[in-house]
Amino acid sequence: MTNPIAIVLGLILLGAVAADLVLWDGTNLVFVGKKLFSLIDWLAFWR
Numbered sequence: 919m920t921n922p923i924a925i926v927l928g929l930i931l932l933g934a935v936a937a938d939l940v941l942w943d944g945t946n947l948v949f950v951g952k953k954l955f956s957l958i959d960w961l962a963f964w965r
Contacts (some may be wrong), residue, residue, distance in 0.1 A: 935947065
């Protein structure tokens, strides 16, 4: 991955987080965080 692509992806991610915080008070971040925790737990089980 080149640096410009990484910068654009990072800006998109930061924009999505900022939009979630402004529009929905971060409720989607909590949902995604819980799902990510479940995924990590599931992957650790299959390791």
